[in-house]
Amino acid sequence: xxxxxxxxxxxxxxxxxxxAKNVQVYYGETHAIKDVNVEIEDKTxxxxxxxxxxxxxxxxxxxxxxxDTIDICRVQGDILLDGEDIYDKxxxxxxxxxxxxMVFQKPNPFPKSIYDNVAYGPRIHGLAKNKAELDEIVEKxxxxxxxxxxxxxxxxxxxxxxxGGQQQRLCIARAVATEPEVLLMDEPCSALDPxxxxxxxxxxxxxxxxxxxxxVTHSMQQAARVSQKTAFFHLGNLVEFGExxxxxxxxxxxxxxxxxxxxxx
Amino acid sequence: MPTLWLVIALLAxxxxxxxxxxxxxxxxxxxxxxxxHSLPIYYGLNVGLTALLPALAVLLVWxxxxxxxxxxxxxxxxxAELIPENSTxxxxxxxxxxxxxxxxxxxxxxxxxxxxxxxLRAELTDVRARLGEIGVALGSDVRPEVLDAAQEYRKMTxxxxxxxxxxxxxLALGGLAVSYARTHKDYRARNVVEQGVLALLxxxxxxxxxTTVGIVLSMLFETMNFFSLHQWVDFFFGxxxxxxxxxxxELSILPLLWGTLYISFIALLVAVPVGLFAAIYLSEYAxxxxxxxxxxxxxxLAGIPTIVYGLFALLTVGPLLAGMFAKGxxxxxxxxxxxxxxxxxGVVMGIMLIPFVSSxxxxxxxxxxxxxxxxSLGLGATRxxxxxxxxxxxxxxxxxGAVLLAASRAIGxxxxxxxxxxxxxxxxxxxxxxxxxxxxxxxxQLTGDTDFASPETLxxxxxxxxxxxxxxxxxVLALYIVRKxxxxxx
Ligand SMILES: Nc1ncnc2c1ncn2[C@@H]1O[C@H](COP(=O)(O)OP(=O)(O)OP(=O)(O)O)[C@@H](O)[C@H]1O
Ligand SMILES: [Mg+2]
Numbered sequence: 001x002x003x004x005x006x007x008x009x010x011x012x013x014x015x016x017x018x019x020a021k022n023v024q025v026y027y028g029e030t031h032a033i034k035d036v037n038v039e040i041e042d043k044t045x046x047x048x049x050x051x052x053x054x055x056x057x058x059x060x061x062x063x064x065x066x067x068d069t070i071d072i073c074r075v076q077g078d079i080l081l082d083g084e085d086i087y088d089k090x091x092x093x094x095x096x097x098x099x100x101x102m103v104f105q106k107p108n109p110f111p112k113s114i115y116d117n118v119a120y121g122p123r124i125h126g127l128a129k130n131k132a133e134l135d136e137i138v139e140k141x142x143x144x145x146x147x148x149x150x151x152x153x154x155x156x157x158x159x160x161x162x163x164g165g166q167q168q169r170l171c172i173a174r175a176v177a178t179e180p181e182v183l184l185m186d187e188p189c190s191a192l193d194p195x196x197x198x199x200x201x202x203x204x205x206x207x208x209x210x211x212x213x214x215x216v217t218h219s220m221q222q223a224a225r226v227s228q229k230t231a232f233f234h235l236g237n238l239v240e241f242g243e244x245x246x247x248x249x250x251x252x253x254x255x256x257x258x259x260x261x262x263x264x265x
Numbered sequence: 266m267p268t269l270w271l272v273i274a275l276l277a278x279x280x281x282x283x284x285x286x287x288x289x290x291x292x293x294x295x296x297x298x299x300x301x302h303s304l305p306i307y308y309g310l311n312v313g314l315t316a317l318l319p320a321l322a323v324l325l326v327w328x329x330x331x332x333x334x335x336x337x338x339x340x341x342x343x344x345a346e347l348i349p350e351n352s353t354x355x356x357x358x359x360x361x362x363x364x365x366x367x368x369x370x371x372x373x374x375x376x377x378x379x380x381x382x383x384x385l386r387a388e389l390t391d392v393r394a395r396l397g398e399i400g401v402a403l404g405s406d407v408r409p410e411v412l413d414a415a416q417e418y419r420k421m422t423x424x425x426x427x428x429x430x431x432x433x434x435x436l437a438l439g440g441l442a443v444s445y446a447r448t449h450k451d452y453r454a455r456n457v458v459e460q461g462v463l464a465l466l467x468x469x470x471x472x473x474x475x476t477t478v479g480i481v482l483s484m485l486f487e488t489m490n491f492f493s494l495h496q497w498v499d500f501f502f503g504x505x506x507x508x509x510x511x512x513x514x515e516l517s518i519l520p521l522l523w524g525t526l527y528i529s530f531i532a533l534l535v536a537v538p539v540g541l542f543a544a545i546y547l548s549e550y551a552x553x554x555x556x557x558x559x560x561x562x563x564x565x566l567a568g569i570p571t572i573v574y575g576l577f578a579l580l581t582v583g584p585l586l587a588g589m590f591a592k593g594x595x596x597x598x599x600x601x602x603x604x605x606x607x608x609x610x611g612v613v614m615g616i617m618l619i620p621f622v623s624s625x626x627x628x629x630x631x632x633x634x635x636x637x638x639x640x641s642l643g644l645g646a647t648r649x650x651x652x653x654x655x656x657x658x659x660x661x662x663x664x665x666g667a668v669l670l671a672a673s674r675a676i677g678x679x680x681x682x683x684x685x686x687x688x689x690x691x692x693x694x695x696x697x698x699x700x701x702x703x704x705x706x707x708x709x710q711l712t713g714d715t716d717f718a719s720p721e722t723l724x725x726x727x728x729x730x731x732x733x734x735x736x737x738x739x740x741v742l743a744l745y746i747v748r749k750x751x752x753x754x755x
Contacts, residue, residue: 121645
């Protein structure tokens with residue numbers, strides 16, 4: 001683990017963007033998330049790491065209420081966004097998801113043109129006053145998704161016709177286009193080559209200037225490179241949460257240490 | 266019933282072969298199944314099936330071919346000048362068959378001995394009376410040449426049956442002997458049985474296809490007969506449907522086609538929106554419990570026989586519409602003459618098609634991957650935005666296919682139209698008028714006393730063939746579209 005370099009960390013205290021308190025998630029009888037408490041800060045990249053099936057995606061999906069779409073899923077506890085409970089009856093999940101965007105584990109472009117894929121969110125939320133503005137948003141988003149150069153000549157081609165890695169970057173561009181305040185990314189780089197990965201990591205670092213980003217990753221190096229905070233999940237429990245440097249160099253829990261040194265996984 | 270006994274004997278032989286084959290295989294391996302190439306059951310099956318299948322196949326072909334062959338022979342025996350003025354060779358042949366069958370029956374019942382039956386002479390015995398005694402009614406006195414032909418017919422059938430029994434028995438025994446001799450522990454019985462199974466499946470598949478070809482050919486044949494009696498220009502481009510039996514009928518398909526398409530169009534107008542919205546509700550909005558109740562309920566509609574829908578049209582929808590639009594009705598207008606109308610049939614047919622459209626569309630909408638919906642919802646779209654902008658465009662080709670399938674069902678539907686739409690062939694845009702369709706005309710041209718040589722009857726085949734081509738075209742188009750759509754997510 002000596003090859004890991006850490007991002008220069010700003011010391012000033014940041015505001016809490018999302019606060020999760022005593023969150024429990026059940027799929028039917030399965031208890032998938034057990035009593036998780038976490039504070040996700042504004043203008044920060046938070047990495048979720050942990051072995052497969054430990055509940056990273058599940059917890060991530062709680063943060064923008066995507067779990068509502070799964071019939072058997074029940075969420076308990078409080079999740080506060082800017083101090084407001086997002087599971088409150090008065091909160092409109094549709095509005096919430098516009099603020100808390102998401103990039104999924106598997107690329108899922110719509111069966112539309114590349115342009116329409118990116119323009120989808122801005123159109124729904126009326127972010128562009130006219131076509132020229134929309135064009136601008138689309139171009140900017142595709143550039144931030146590190147895919148502009150590859151698709152700029154075929155914006156009318158179907159998004160489903162791109163390669164897996166290109167599709168994933170398209171999905172990132174699509175999520176960025178709605179200008180969310182929080183971006184949840186579920187293994188965004190699992191289908192990308194090292195160059196595209198570096199570009200996406202650059203994007204994440206760039207997004208940090210304005211938003212808060214939560215990224216699930218199986219790559220320790222990536223977590224170390226891009227994040228300021230790291231949360232380690234194991235079997236539905238949040239085992240350890242803290243400064244990334246702290247977690248990787250001096251973990252408190254023996255389970256965290258075994259995982260990052262490759263002994264459990 | 267000699268054939269039945271023959272089949273039973275074949276089955277018994279095959280069972281025996283099964284047991285023998287197994288035993289021999291086990292013996293050759295010294296009782297150790299592991300030394301065998303295949304499981305013992307395959308050796309048994311190999312012997313049993315080799316004894317059974319070729320013999321059975323020959324038996325089947327023989328049973329079809331023999332009567333045809335004999336009839337040809339006998340028919341050639343009857344000289345043309347002996348066929349009465351007002352009759353045809355076919356009619357004489359059917360007399361021959363009846364007499365032959367009657368004699369067979371007489372022998373079976375003991376009214377005649379075999380030799381007496383064989384030596385009957387029309388000049389000496391009143392054959393018609395003798396056969397009448399045992400319940401075989403003949404239309405006219407039996408003429409000597411018919412009796413002779415019938416005797417010849419019986420003789421040839423008897424010889425044929427004997428030869429058939431011998432051939433089939435030899436084939437079965439031969440199959441048994443050969444496959445039994447081959448059974449040995451290294452013999453690849455499993456592979457041979459596999460090939461047998463393959464042959465059986467291919468046979469079944471080709472039977473289904475051959476039947477279709479047969480149906481089309483028979484229709485084609487009669488249609489050609491029709492066009493030799495009636496001008497094709499009038500059939501395809503005429504404007505009047507007015508059959509009569511004076512020989513100057515106007516038989517044009519266009520008014521019927523218009524009625525068919527008009528009624529189908531109204532049916533789709535009812536079925537497509539309702540069915541599609543029901544499917545969207547069921548697959549996108551309904552909770553699991555609602556779906557588990559509503560879906561079977563909707564599908565019950567699909568199980569109702571169309572005649573029941575016809576009754577519904579006749580007794581409920583028709584009078585209801587008449588109560589509104591007919592003379593003295595609620596609206597005080599007189600737009601409708603009776604209870605039957607295009608609208609009545611169309612609406613009821615639409616109701617019939619709702620479950621068809623909804624369950625097909627439901628399957629197609631469910632095939633759209635959940636991740637696609639997640640993507641849209643994750644961007645802050647509402648459910649209906651997601652359905653409209655992502656799910657439906659993705660499912661559209663499949664839904665179009667479903668609608669085309671529904672259309673071809675509507676075009677082929679008969680009972681509802683008979684009971685709901687009336688029987689008048691005409692061109693009209695008014696949906697409250699009676700009209701008729703191709704299918705109902707086919708039924709009415711073929712029911713009652715029919716003479717298969719007049720254009721008024723033969724037109725039914727031309728109509729049927731046109732209908733077949735129409736629905737086949739729609740189905741092919743629908744399947745093509747559905748298949749193209751399937752490829753997208755594979
Ligand atoms: N839709 C679902 N229905 C039932 N159980 C589920 C569902 N989704 C996830 N689970 C269960 O919840 C647990 C956590 O799953 P989750 O997808 O959150 O894991 P993960 O940490 O994201 O794993 P990975 O790294 O492989 O993506 C697993 O045991 C899984 O079986
Ligand atoms: Mg996951």
